[in-house]
Amino acid sequence: MTGLRSRSIGYGGRLRANVAAVGENAPRITLVPSVGEYPIYDELLYSVMTADEVRVEAFDHAVRSCAAGRTVVDIGTGADANWAVVAAESGATRVWAIEALPESAEKARAVVAARGFADIVTVLTGDSRDIELPEKADVCVSETVGAIASSEGVCEIFADAKRRLVHDSAIFIPHRVETVAVPFDYAAVLGDAGPAFQAEYATYVDRVFQTVGHPFDLRVCWTEIPHEGRLAPPITVEVLQFDSREYEYTMRESRARIDRAGRFGGIALGIRLWASPVDRDPVDSLEQRTSWLPVFVPTSGEQPRTVAPGDEFVLTFGARPSTDHRHPDYRLTARFADRSDPEMDWDGRYLGGTEFRSTAFYRELFAAYPATFRGE
Ligand SMILES: C[S@@+](CC[C@H](N)C(=O)[O-])C[C@H]1O[C@@H](n2cnc3c(N)ncnc32)[C@H](O)[C@@H]1O
Numbered sequence: 001m002t003g004l005r006s007r008s009i010g011y012g013g014r015l016r017a018n019v020a021a022v023g024e025n026a027p028r029i030t031l032v033p034s035v036g037e038y039p040i041y042d043e044l045l046y047s048v049m050t051a052d053e054v055r056v057e058a059f060d061h062a063v064r065s066c067a068a069g070r071t072v073v074d075i076g077t078g079a080d081a082n083w084a085v086v087a088a089e090s091g092a093t094r095v096w097a098i099e100a101l102p103e104s105a106e107k108a109r110a111v112v113a114a115r116g117f118a119d120i121v122t123v124l125t126g127d128s129r130d131i132e133l134p135e136k137a138d139v140c141v142s143e144t145v146g147a148i149a150s151s152e153g154v155c156e157i158f159a160d161a162k163r164r165l166v167h168d169s170a171i172f173i174p175h176r177v178e179t180v181a182v183p184f185d186y187a188a189v190l191g192d193a194g195p196a197f198q199a200e201y202a203t204y205v206d207r208v209f210q211t212v213g214h215p216f217d218l219r220v221c222w223t224e225i226p227h228e229g230r231l232a233p234p235i236t237v238e239v240l241q242f243d244s245r246e247y248e249y250t251m252r253e254s255r256a257r258i259d260r261a262g263r264f265g266g267i268a269l270g271i272r273l274w275a276s277p278v279d280r281d282p283v284d285s286l287e288q289r290t291s292w293l294p295v296f297v298p299t300s301g302e303q304p305r306t307v308a309p310g311d312e313f314v315l316t317f318g319a320r321p322s323t324d325h326r327h328p329d330y331r332l333t334a335r336f337a338d339r340s341d342p343e344m345d346w347d348g349r350y351l352g353g354t355e356f357r358s359t360a361f362y363r364e365l366f367a368a369y370p371a372t373f374r375g376e
Contacts, residue, residue, distance in 0.1 A: 031221065036146050038211045062275035071139070073097075077097035084121045088112075136166050137165060140158065150238060180234035184229050220295070267296070270284065
């Protein structure tokens with residue numbers, strides 16, 4: 001580990017992963033595991049999302065602008081029932097708030113009652129794909145958008161809602177989400193520090209491993225992608241448009257032209273989200289501080305490769321349903337346009353590939369992880 005400003009920490013009594021120092025020695029950017037796609041929501045995660053003003057303003061505005069006089073289904077209402085309450089406040093005639101996690105649904109029921117909307121909002125416990133509604137809804141809102149747009153299963157959730165839960169002319173919120181990619185020189189930002197998890201979120205690493213059943217190179221997010229580490233402007237690699245009939249996962253090839261000298265450490269993935277079709281400017285997770293932190297896929301190489309302005313990368317990004325038929329698996333490759341070997345070939349499976357510590361980045365991050373995983 002080269003992270004002079006980070007230390008390894010033992011949670012559960014053992015040394016596991018690098019955790020960043022806090023206070024004046026804190027590195028400029030730290031890592032947080034990508035958690036939104038796993039059923040491990042708790043009070044901290046819900047409170048971070050509810051306090052995310054950029055996200056809340058976008059969804060709040062979109063719901064308020066269409067809910068009056070309509071019926072609404074809020075899929076994945078969470079413990080705070082945010083959009084169900086906004087819909088009721090704005091004059092929706094009936095709201096169904098669906099939540100898969102029983103404890104969160106119970107909390108949502110208490111929030112709805114405390115806000116005086118129990119006669120309008122019904123909280124239903126279960127996966128939306130197993131829920132029947134007494135009638136089809138006019139509006140479908142679901143904040144099951146991931147740090148990679150499709151990673152929390154919004155495509156499958158909306159596809160099922162279109163078939164069974166809403167009218168043909170239903171309004172979908174969000175309206176459109178894109179995933180964008182930026183080649184990133186994280187060493188230029190970290191200096192002599194190494195990659196390390198933010199202390200507050202390090203314990204979620206083991207929660208993801210417990211959910212999946214084994215340790216693997218889980219998706220990680222940087223707290224920020226500072227401009228000084230960006231090697232090219234963002235390019236779009238995934239487009240989800242929810243007014244079209246049925247979403248189909250595809251493989252997309254794009255090109256990124258390097259516009260500054262640096263070292264290619266990997267690709268950062270952010271989202272751009274239009275909650276409603278009239279939104280001119282999207283929520284942009286690479287430009288704004290939101291709870292959708294940018295995912296980072298490290299290079300496969302042992303050392304970040306030096307790049308120069310004018311170099312061109314060919315990126316391929318593809319998604320396909322994972323074995324749970326809901327959360328996508330991803331493949332992301334990057335190669336210089338004038339070379340055939342890839343600099344990166346990422347097997348981003350939801351339930352984890354067979355490999356753990358498969359690249360230099362993950363070996364450094366998990367240098368201290370124990371050889372045997374007991375699922376504690
Ligand atoms: C990112 S949180 C959003 C919570 C809340 N809607 C908000 O925006 O503040 C996603 C929530 O959706 C729930 N969820 C995900 N997929 C679901 C599904 N298919 N059916 C019901 N709930 C689901 C999760 O358990 C989680 O509580």
